[in-house]
Amino acid sequence: MMIKIWGKTQCPFCDRAKSLCEQKGYEYEYFQLDVDFTREELFEKFPTARTFPQITAHDEYVGGFTELQTWSEGYRSV
Template sequence: MSQVTIYTKPYCPYCVRALALLEEKGVDFTEVEAAFDPEKRQEMMRRSGRTTFPQIFVGDRHIGGCDEMMALERAGELDELLTADA
């Protein structure tokens, strides 16, 4: 299974929704709370090219934020991506 990393911030409804989907699927993920940590926020922006939360990575692949992850789920592509070998 691929390693999933999600950059989040507190009180973010999109972060909550994305985390809930990952938990529902039983995905082992690393949550990085980056909103108030300048180094982690810079890391997120460098990796994703974006400043919004959440930013989600499967392995080294940036899949985007909550909306993009939900679109992958609706298209039936998320499970395959999550279960691919790292």
């Protein structure tokens, strides 16, 4: 399974999302604002984004950290 996290520096919820993935053993990629993408690119991919991080799982939109946490509670690896 691949989780993708779009985040920024000094973002506690971005750090928590990465930590959650590590704790659960999820494979993830982290993309950092102004290094891997611009704000414009973020809004093209996530038009309703207002917070960081923005997260997808299996290329499906999950939301932010809270939504990832909820999603992970219901996810059962096969």
